[in-house]
Amino acid sequence: MSRFDVAVTGIGMVTPAGVGTAASWSTILSGEPAAATDPVLAGLPVDFSCRVPGFDARAVLGGKLAWRTERYTHLALAAAREAVADAGLDPSTWDGARVGVVIGNALGGTGTVEAQHDVFREEGAEGVSPMLIPMTMTSMVAGYTAMDLAATGPNLVTATACASGATAIGIARELLRGGKCDVVLAGGAEASLTPLIVNTFAKMGALSRRRDEPARASRPFDADRDGFVQAEGAAILVLERVADARARQAPVRACISGFGASADAHHATQPDPSGTGVRQSIDMALADAGLGPDEIDHVNAHGTSTPLNDVTEARALRHLFGGRPAVTSVKGVTGHSLGAAGAIEAACTVLAVQHGVVPPTANLERQDPEIDIDVVAGSPRTLPITAAISSSFGFGGQNAVLVVSAVPSG
Structure with a gap:
């Protein structure tokens, strides 16, 4: 099989390093850690995390869409919109049947599950929201992205734990190689900084316990490392065949080869x-x-x-x-x-x-x-x-x- 290069023509990022690709990349280059004490986790053995700073879903997505979707979807939609704009594409004019979406996600809408479980226990069956399932299913992050951007081609979610986002990009490349799509929005999203999930990772011994200095807690390859710091975020890449990107004179950042x-x-x-x-x-x-x-x-x-x-x-x-x-x-x-x-x-x-x-x-x-x-x-x-x-x-x-x-x- 001959080498098959796929062009990356757009990037969208919403990460603890910043909202938007430019902000995220700048902070990552600076080496400035994002970890900080997290009020949501107050009282837990691990009470710090890496949250996306200053992200207002209602301002970015509008009140109705933000209300009916979960935070992991909010982050994905914001990243996908940025990526498409960065690629110079317009969903109102593209052939949606030739546009695929593949997004990695590990845990789904855990925040809504935890909140609605509390409602169920406190108010009974009648208090539970009918939006629980469409807000929390892992498949919905790709489904809502397709709805938002009129992408009616193949629509998939990859769930390979912490490899999910990379798996999604690899599968997206295969859709382009096989001629199933002309454009694929591929990446990953996660937002599970909830007390139950964070505490569970802590009980497993996976998280750093450096509560007194959270900014120094995530230290890959360091002799004094003691676990990871849990985070949220999303990144979406716009992928196209190189020839197609060149035909529309789109700038190509690099290739997935x-x-x-x-x-x-x-x-x-x-x-x-x-x-x-x-x-x-x-x-x-x-x-x-x-x-x-x-x-x-x-x-x-x-x-x-x-x-x-x-x-x-x-x-x-x-x-x-x-x-x-x-x-x-x-x-x-x-x-x-x-x-x-x-x-x-x-x-x-x-x-x-x-x-x-x-x-x-x-x-x-x-x-x-x-x-x-x-x-x-x-x-x-x-x-x-x-x-x-x-x-x-x-x-x-x-x-x-x-x-x-x-x-x-x-």
Whole structure:
């Protein structure tokens, strides 16, 4: 199979680093962590998170749409609208049947579920909202995006835990390769910063307990890391075939050139310490892109800031690439947004390739001696990037890797 490049012609981001792509990218480049004490989590053992700052769904989407949809959908819709505008596309004029939507999501509308469960217990059956199901189903984030943007082509949600956003972009590329669509809006969204969910992650031992200094809590690859900081957010990419983008004279930021996926088949929540599944997914993505390991200049790592994940991933990267690629994890700034993380990080990888700059890994003060890779820290690193990978791994051992390449000449 010959290499198949897909053009990224638009990006939309709504993250703890900022509302909008420009704001998010600027904060990520600055290495300024977003984690802060969260009033919603007051009284819990872990009472801090990474929330999207200053996002007003009613102002962005209008009162009626904001009322009838959940926060994870709010974030997705805002990101999708920005991405479409960035791509120079107009939903009122496109052929909606040729436009697909693929969005990753892990947990759905947990805020509404928790709130309505309280209503059910306190007021009985008659008090429960009839909007509960359409607000909380994971499928609705893609459904509402299609309704908002008149996209009547294939409509899918991928649920591969923390790899969901990356999986969505990989599946979207296959829809374009197979001729099912001419444009696909692909990415991920998550908004599950609720007391029940955050406390559950804390009970599992997955979250940092650095309550006295939350801004320093997410510290990928650092010797003193003790868990991730839970986050919310969304990122959507507009994907088109390169020839189609050029035909309409659309600027192309970078290309998605390869996709690989695998399963550890090892444990419900822990990665396989051998790194076999991680290496398998990276090898598959490189083969799909027709590239060798020595052609990768940059790795946007999953880098969760958990003790086991970071060492396992670093060993796999060292085995495959040696010490050459410049590695970063943006989770030091953004925290871990679960089903949206892979999409946010894919967007950052596209921006890194486009601009030739790798963001620093925030809070990396003393690199774990077991992590023998070139992790960018302190300040952004400028370098030409011909090809990069963005890696995402999730509970259930689900792995997804994207290859992002510079725009081909000609």
